[in-house]
Amino acid sequence: MNNRIREFRARFNLTQDDLAKRVNVRRETIVFLEKGKYNPSLKLAYDIAKVFGKAIEEVFIFNE
């Protein structure tokens, strides 16, 4: 699963720290998400998409 968190974060001018605080996770989790080393739970994916005002499938791209 790929994601566009880094791209949206840059667009919204948010640091990893800012995003982590907004979705109530540690900064490390955002780092791992951006590197594709961690697949988030549905709730976290929803929270991140909500911060960017996008649908989950716009932020997270599932590769079959």
Next chain:
Amino acid sequence: MKRTILVFIVAALVLIASAIWFFLGYQEPSHMENLHLLIIIVLVAFALFFGYKRLTSERRGEPAEDEMSKKVMQKAAALSYFISLYLWVFMIYIKDRVAMDVEILIGTGILGMGVIFALSWLYFNFRGIRNE
């Protein structure tokens, strides 16, 4: 915050208990006991690193543990349990082949479990967790 402080308290208690065992014993510590003390110090250092990570997260206004850190912990616990079974099988195997006190043997097994857990945690913490 309570659990973070608990990590430091447990680490301190382990260190104090180990120091009492090592320095106030009747006999000179053997090479194996020296090795045990070294492993205990490494495990305490790991606990302090773990506690420090939690503390810095809290100070930054982030949660001390989140879904990823919980998952890392669960995965590390599961893997270390699995590997520990083999460790104990190995310990039973060498029990009859190497002249060693039972206390030392059990101590080695318990410390081995601690080391396996620390290594499993480091493995998942740096490798990350993908849906396999």
